[in-house]
Amino acid sequence: MSAKELVKAFYDSDLANDSFVVPTFFHQDCELHWSSSNGFSLLKYDDIVSFFEGTRKSYDNLRFEFTHLIEVDDSVITRHTLFVNTIENPDSEIVLARFSTIWEVKDNKLFRGYEISQFADETHTKAKDSYAERKL
Numbered sequence: 001m002s003a004k005e006l007v008k009a010f011y012d013s014d015l016a017n018d019s020f021v022v023p024t025f026f027h028q029d030c031e032l033h034w035s036s037s038n039g040f041s042l043l044k045y046d047d048i049v050s051f052f053e054g055t056r057k058s059y060d061n062l063r064f065e066f067t068h069l070i071e072v073d074d075s076v077i078t079r080h081t082l083f084v085n086t087i088e089n090p091d092s093e094i095v096l097a098r099f100s101t102i103w104e105v106k107d108n109k110l111f112r113g114y115e116i117s118q119f120a121d122e123t124h125t126k127a128k129d130s131y132a133e134r135k136l
Contacts, residue, residue: 003105004071007078010110011066015052016059016084022049027109034115060090076103081120095120 001009010025018024022045032043043051055062061084068079082096097117104112 001108002071003074003076003103004069006105006108006110007076007103008069011064011078011080015062016056017061019052019056022052025110027106027111030109030111030113032113032115034113034117036115036117037119058087059084060087061085061093063093074105076105077101078103095122 006025010021013021013025015021026045026048028045030045030048032041032048034041034043041047063083064080065083066078066080068077070077078099078101080099080101082099083093084096085091085093096119098120099115099117101113101115103110106112
């Protein structure tokens with residue numbers, strides 16, 4: 001499986017419900033370097049396990065729309081929007097955040113991630129339009 005196929009399979013998996021997502025897709029020695037509205041976080045394998053446990057408690061479904069999915073050797077660059085259905089309101093999908101991530105793949109697993117995220121601003125037309133463009 002190519003690095004791009006692996007990353008795409010990860011985002012296409014049932015991240016909100018599948019407890020095997022982390023062992024299936026993440027390298028045991030992985031690190032996710034994440035800059036968000038909460039500041040910088042360095043997540044290692046066990047932190048990512050805990051993160052997805054929390055995700056499964058909060059969300060019924062996660063869906064990703066990509067504007068960019070670019071493969072260079074064993075790295076994949078993504079730019080995408082995260083849509084969610086909360087446990088409290090499973091019939092209503094909301095836009096949660098926008099992400100840009102560089103994934104490094106090792107041994108056919110996600111090994112290093114460098115991610116920037118921010119809450120989605122659906123009131124800004126140019127921002128919405130920017131994420132409507134597709135360059136896959």
